Amino acid sequence: MESVPLSVPAGMTRKRGCASLLIALVLGAAVGGIAGLIGGQTAGLVAGGVVAAFFLFLAWAAARRRLSLEGTTVVARTIGSKSVDLRTTDRIELMVSDVRGMRTISVLVAQGRRTINISLAVYSGTGGRELGILPLRKLADALAASENSAGLVFSQLLVAQLRAEARGEAAADRPLYRVAETAPQGKLAQRLSADAITRFVANLD
Incomplete structure (x- = not known):
């Protein structure tokens, strides 16, 4: 059976990927900063890293998504x-x-x-x-x-x-x-x- 890819050309996808990366880093830094003020430097680094990693995973999964x-x-x-x-x-x-x-x-x-x-x-x-x-x-x-x-x-x-x-x-x-x-x-x-x-x-x- 013929398989037809259903994907918009990559230019916009790359732009969205860069935006997702930036959002992940900004949110991670923001959450890390707040957690650092409350719980200290270690807590801030951990919280920021977890948040950034979560959004980076979402962006990675979206980039790997293939429709046909x-x-x-x-x-x-x-x-x-x-x-x-x-x-x-x-x-x-x-x-x-x-x-x-x-x-x-x-x-x-x-x-x-x-x-x-x-x-x-x-x-x-x-x-x-x-x-x-x-x-x-x-x-x-x-x-x-x-x-x-x-x-x-x-x-x-x-x-x-x-x-x-x-x-x-x-x-x-x-x-x-x-x-x-x-x-x-x-x-x-x-x-x-x-x-x-x-x-x-x-x-x-």
């Missing part, structure tokens, strides 16, 4: 692996996260206790990086085959994105960017309803 589409099944591999079959998934949601001016639009799929977040694009300013044409097309086909009614809605959004790319439209004029822009600012993560996406796709030129 095998037929209609999304497989996520980090240390172990988990999978969600888009045909029978319990939940499909479109999510937008906004972290320090960088907006990520993604599809969240869930089956039982297994949840996988598939990044479709990462935007900063009027540009960004998007999932490639082949992965988008395969993902659109898999979503269209879903028994969950939301699957067809989000498939239509991806098809509209592919058409915009084929016409050579700039990133800021493409559907995924426009959807990400409609989400209110100031929220770390928010869900966009299937009804809202249906109306959005229907109004596309």
